[in-house]
Amino acid sequence: MIEFHAPAADAPELALSPLHRAASLTLRHLVESGPIGLTPSRALKRYFVTWAADAFAWPGYTTDELYALNKVLNEHDFPPLVVLHDLLLAAKLARHRKGFLHITRTGKDLFEHPGSLWITLAQHLLLANGHDDMVDIEWVSVLKAVNVEAHSGVTDKQFSTRLMGASDKDYHLKSLVYVHVLRPLCWLGLLQETRQNQSERFFTKTPLWPLALTFEGSLPLPSVTKH
Known part of the structure; x- marks a missing residue:
């Protein structure tokens, strides 16, 4: 038996998770700046991808590293953002509506509870996502x-x-x-x-x-x- 525990809201260890940092920054952006625009294919618009690449400072996917491979940044050029976008929808932290990504009530609540946000991300990333190339992971x-x-x-x-x-x-x-x-x-x-x-x-x-x-x-x- 394995148990997942929500770290305390002020646990410094949460800073070790680039996914938690990116989710927190995205939810904060939705709270403070409003819905994020979507392309016709429902990808996040380029202005947000550019902002996210800089704000997330994701190891291995920093702004310099991404622009070394791409003249402009679309969502698919920033793989962690693709995963984060899918997780926000799957965990019902955000939803698509009328061409924008909107934060949900659940998203607002978990934004205020960082430890619970980490647990939600972990459960959906590890336990809820399918694996097309591999048998289901035990x-x-x-x-x-x-x-x-x-x-x-x-x-x-x-x-x-x-x-x-x-x-x-x-x-x-x-x-x-x-x-x-x-x-x-x-x-x-x-x-x-x-x-x-x-x-x-x-x-x-x-x-x-x-x-x-x-x-x-x-x-x-x-x-x-x-x-």
């Missing part, structure tokens, strides 16, 4: 595996091998595990990703992990010595 087993494997640190290749039995050269499966498991946990602030080289990533649990997750019946893990 998150209880996966999170238990991450809890052990990332305690002292694990590479994406090592984790894919231990979780799925993937071979060292099964790059497609390693990519799926990264996109559907490791990256979402990083976006929630539960894991920290660092690069060891051009092709390998290294993951460790953050201080938000023990604050937000408990594992019933699990043995205590050894302390980690940091050098």
